[in-house]
Amino acid sequence: MGPPQWSDLGMFLQTFMLLATEAGLATCAQEAWATKPQTVAEYVDAPGTSMLFCGMAIGYEDTTEAVNTLRSHRFPVESFTTFIS
Numbered sequence: 405m406g407p408p409q410w411s412d413l414g415m416f417l418q419t420f421m422l423l424a425t426e427a428g429l430a431t432c433a434q435e436a437w438a439t440k441p442q443t444v445a446e447y448v449d450a451p452g453t454s455m456l457f458c459g460m461a462i463g464y465e466d467t468t469e470a471v472n473t474l475r476s477h478r479f480p481v482e483s484f485t486t487f488i489s
């Protein structure tokens with residue numbers, strides 16, 4: 405794998421997250437784990453040939469928790485896209 409495949413991984417993550425949502429699960433991608441690859445590898449007993457790209461929390465959302473009421477701002481699609489017809 406090299407730089408051309410990073411976007412493939414990103415698309416895989418998104419597809420996985422969409423399917424998880426469809427199955428009633430909540431997810432949170434966590435790229436920060438990639439800054440601690442050795443610690444994570446030891447914890448999950450990963451083979452030395454593996455590369456840690458991204459972590460992901462997955463589970464059932466507790467809608468009564470205040471932290472899960474946060475809704476992040478989304479820019480309107482027109483603000484970063486030019487449509488040509």
Ligand SMILES: Cc1cc2nc3c(=O)[nH]c(=O)nc-3n(C[C@H](O)[C@H](O)[C@H](O)COP(=O)(O)O)c2cc1C
Pocket residue numbers: 417432433434435436437458475476
């Ligand atoms: C690939 C990817 C990696 C991410 N990694 C982190 C991370 O390491 N730490 C973090 O606080 N948020 C990270 N985020 C953002 C959160 O996963 C999440 O998108 C954010 O909390 C906003 O939630 P929302 O997407 O439901 O609005 C990442 C998002 C993506 C798409």
